[in-house]
Amino acid sequence: MDPFAHCEALVREHDRDRFLAALFAPAERRPYLLALHAFNAEIVRVRAAVRTPMAGEIRLQWWRDVLTGDGRGDGRANPVAAALLDTVAACGLPVAPLLDLIEARSFDLYDDPMPSLDALYGYVRKTSSATIALTAHVLAGPDPVAAALAGPAGLGWGLARLVQAVPAHSSRGQIYVPVDLLREHGVDPADLLARRASPGLVAAMADLRARARLEIAEAERAIAMVPPAARPAFLPAALAAPLLDRLDRAQAADPFAAVELAPWRRQWALWRAARRMR
Numbered sequence: 178m179d180p181f182a183h184c185e186a187l188v189r190e191h192d193r194d195r196f197l198a199a200l201f202a203p204a205e206r207r208p209y210l211l212a213l214h215a216f217n218a219e220i221v222r223v224r225a226a227v228r229t230p231m232a233g234e235i236r237l238q239w240w241r242d243v244l245t246g247d248g249r250g251d252g253r254a255n256p257v258a259a260a261l262l263d264t265v266a267a268c269g270l271p272v273a274p275l276l277d278l279i280e281a282r283s284f285d286l287y288d289d290p291m292p293s294l295d296a297l298y299g300y301v302r303k304t305s306s307a308t309i310a311l312t313a314h315v316l317a318g319p320d321p322v323a324a325a326l327a328g329p330a331g332l333g334w335g336l337a338r339l340v341q342a343v344p345a346h347s348s349r350g351q352i353y354v355p356v357d358l359l360r361e362h363g364v365d366p367a368d369l370l371a372r373r374a375s376p377g378l379v380a381a382m383a384d385l386r387a388r389a390r391l392e393i394a395e396a397e398r399a400i401a402m403v404p405p406a407a408r409p410a411f412l413p414a415a416l417a418a419p420l421l422d423r424l425d426r427a428q429a430a431d432p433f434a435a436v437e438l439a440p441w442r443r444q445w446a447l448w449r450a451a452r453r454m455r
Contacts, residue, residue, distance in 0.1 A: 180256035180263070181208040184215035187257065191218040195308075197444060198412035201451045202316060209268055209315045212260035216240075217308055219257050220278065224285045233286040237279050244272050244279075268315045274307045290352035290366050297355045298332065301339070306331025312410035313403070323407040326399050330414040333393030337417040340385050340424055344433045347372055354381060378432045386421050386428075393417045400454060408454040415450030416443055 178186075188196045188211050195214045199207055220240065227233045243252035243262070253259040264270060281303035284291075291297050310327035313320065339346075339353050346353055347369045356366050362377040362384070369378070396414055403411065420438055427434035438446075 178256065180260035181212060183256040184208070184211045184260045187218055188214045191222065193440075194413050194416055194443060197447050198409065201412060201447065202409040203406075206316055208260070209264040210312055212257070212264040213270075213308070213311055213315060215257045216261045216275070217278070220282050221285075223282065227286075230286040234283065237283055237286075240279055241276060244275055264315065269318070270311060270314055274303075274311055277303045278307050285351075288350045291355045293357045294355045297336075297339075297353065301332050301335035302328060304331075305335030305338070309334075309410050309414070313407040316410055317404050317407035320404055320407055322399075323403050323410065326396055326403055326411070329392040330396035330411050333389045333391075333396060334414040334417045336385055336389035336392065337420050337424070340382060340389070340428075341420060341436055343369070343382065344435050347433065354385065358384060372433050374432050379429065382428050382432050383425075386424055389417060389421060393421075405455070409451065411454070412447050412450055415446050419446050 185196075185208070188199070192214055195217075196211070199210045199214065202210055220237070223233045223236050227236065239252075240258075241247075243255075243258045244265075253262065261275075265272065265275075281300050284300060291300070306327045306329075309331045310324050313323035313327060317323065343354065350370060352366050352369050354366075354369065358381050359366055359369075359378075362381040364375060364377040364381055368375060393414060396411065400408065400411060416438065419442060420436070423436050423438065427436045
């Protein structure tokens with residue numbers, strides 16, 4: 178299979194939101210976007226694909242070697258790697274943010290709790306915000322305004338998704354709600370692993386959702402400053418507000434409630450956002 182076609186199929190299956198957002202981008206840029214998103218999906222899936230953190234570290238190191246040219250053998254035998262390398266060359270993508278993304282995702286391999294809000298914000302900036310910034314680069318080349326606005330847009334969307342994932346994370350022994358925030362609300366981090374609900378945990382989750390809304394509001398105020406060609410990169414962040422609305426209702430009663438946006442609602446939100454960004 179053609180590497181770019183492989184990436185398209187992978188993103189359609191494993192990252193539906195970014196796949197739908199990519200459909201609003203110009204057709205000639207879309208293969209490069211999907212190659213970037215396929216790489217991200219492969220890195221996100223490493224923990225689920227391995228049995229031990231060491232095996233995951235080996236996989237992540239393989240991707241580092243592909244990007245730096247230090248690996249043995251031909252990385253192009255992997256279709257996602259081949260498409261990503263072509264994208265880096267064709268779009269002049271910087272490699273450093275890709276390496277930072279890999280480094281941040283190494284946290285996912287372990288069961289250590291997220292220690293602080295600062296650490297969480299750093300993690301989300303290197304993952305969600307960096308992906309938006311790189312997407313904008315693919316669409317419109319390097320632009321300082323788009324790169325700066327990717328920070329709050331990615332933080333808002335990334336924090337919303339992490340709050341949404343609390344039930345899944347707790348079930349597999351992971352804690353992404355920062356320990357300092359939990360303790361500020363009188364919550365023992367072990368309560369998340371035991372799935373013990375409490376008013377303090379409800380308050381901590383509401384705190385994170387409020388922080389996500391502040392970041393999204395900042396991004397929405399400034400989106401008009403972004404070059405029109407780069408604006409489709411910010412479409413996934415348009416899903417944050419409807420997701421946070423649902424999380425507000427569900428998690429007020431049960432912080433471990435599973436919440437999803439219906440497919441039609443996601444498509445509608447992206448379509449409306451795309452029209453507003455023209």
